[in-house]
Amino acid sequence: MSAYYFQTLPRYRRKIDIETASTNSTIDPNSPGFTTKLTKPPALGLLNNKYRLHVIPNNNSSLSNQFTHRISYNTRNNAYYENSIFNKKYLKSWKKGCMEYDNIAYKVDNELDLQMVYLAREPDTDRSTEPGYIIWQFDYRSGNFLISSLNLRLKHCTFDDSVSIRWSISPLPTRSNPTPTFHPINSDLLPTCTHDNQYKYQSDNTLKDVSSLIKGEYGFKLKVDLIGGDIDDAWQKTQLFRQKRTGGSDDLVDDDETFGFDVKVELVPDIVCDPLPEIIREKGEEMLFNDKETSDFIISLEINESKENQEYYVHTKVLSSRSDYFRALLDSKMIESNNGSLILKDISAKTLEIILEFLYIGEITSELESIEDWIDLIYGASRFLIHTLVQRCEKALKELVNEDNVDDIEAIARECGAEQLIRYFDMLLDVDDEVTTSSDEDKNKLNAEKKNAKKITNIGVTSLRNIFRRKNKKSKKLLNLV
DSSP, rough: OOOOEBBOOOBBBOOOOOOOOOOOOOOOOTTTOOOOOOOSOOSSSSETTTTOOOOOOOOOOSSSOOOOEEEEEEEEEEEEETTTTOOOOSSSGGGGGGGGEEEEEEOOOTTTTEEEEEEEOSSSSTTTTOOOEEEEEOOGGGGGGEEEEEEEEEEOOETTTTTEEEEEEEEEEOOSSSOOOEEEEOOOEEEEEEEOOEEEEEEEOEEEEOHHHHTSSSEEEEEEEEEESSSSSSSGGGEEEEEESSSSSSSOOOTTTTEEEEEEEEEESSSSOOOOOOOOOOTTOOOOOTTTTTTTTEEEEOOOTSSEEEEEEHHHHHHHHHHHHHHHHHSOHHHHHHHHHHEEEEOOOHHHHHHHHHHHHOOOOOOOOOOHHHHHHHHHHTTTTOHHHHHHHHHHHHOOOTTTOOOOOHHHHHHOOOOOHHHHHHHHHEHHHHTTTTHHHHHHHHHHHHHHHHOOOOOHHHHHHHHHHHHHHHHHHTTOOO
């Protein structure tokens, strides 16, 4: 069995030494990824596997479950800023914000007619004509977020036709896509002149929507390559984030010229739990679960031959409004719907009661003590086509996944059509892939945590596998829908 990288499990979270970056943003206790068990604010994302990224609610969106994150780089100050907080630096120095770089330097033009700052290839070395590159990595797995949109400002300039600057982006490696490829980001170079009209060059400072390349992913890598030139000052012909060295205010203004590197991300939780559909009630109409006086339908659960069936008094309006299974049954002309009753079997009384109560109040009030209880519930929710209950089971089971049960729970998710949980499994990262880009120290730390996780996890893998086998045998019967 492969070993997988679980970023945010409540029973054992991956504990990385994250260098705390300055921020004024606050953490919402109700936001995805938050847990009171952590002694430090949670990392709702990671920059370059090292620095905390603080995802915040999107107050400009009318929709719920919308979040946002922004990283901006100002060349004059040589600093990164987070979430439009410009009075405090997030990271000092362009190098700190990069995951990898080669043959790149911070350049200050001291000539009186220029007075510019920018990133370029190393000057005054034998590598000044060789390619240079930078890679940044944004990873939102720790906050359980998926990218819904991504807009980038990637200011770059070329001063000769023999050179080029190429931007590209790739999703993070996952189990379904272990070796993602970089997709090119188109440049819109326009003829430009220096302020004294002495030099002409090509520049791109547009805000680009690259959502189509990365939507639905947990994160991405952004890469820039500086290429070409066979003359002595070739290094100077490719420039990133070019900006005036002097003349600016100490107070940063959020405009097109202030940040040559600007990453604006909108995110949604990877597993969303929708509300139940509203029930249209008559004025003064009251419907309570197991209320004999107002009930117009009876569900009879066949327990075993030695005991009488357990009866539940329900309302057809509730059943048909919130379960596609019961809607199809009640709209049909089957004997059960005509008689106002239905006999069920192959489901426990505990699970059926949780399901029926959920249809009425939209909450799971019973305490589910084991992973087996959640597996029973997702089978039942899938059987009765209760989409919102399947989502709640997905969320719970995701938090219970570990290295020993991942294959079994994935198979259950696929059998029940739990699309969000299936996507989570597809996005899982194999530990071997993860540690290839990490230091030996990080690799040893991650492997140690894997071993420790096995010791402290008490989910009961043997019983899980037994229940999976049992469910697998009954699957055709359980999913035999109307």
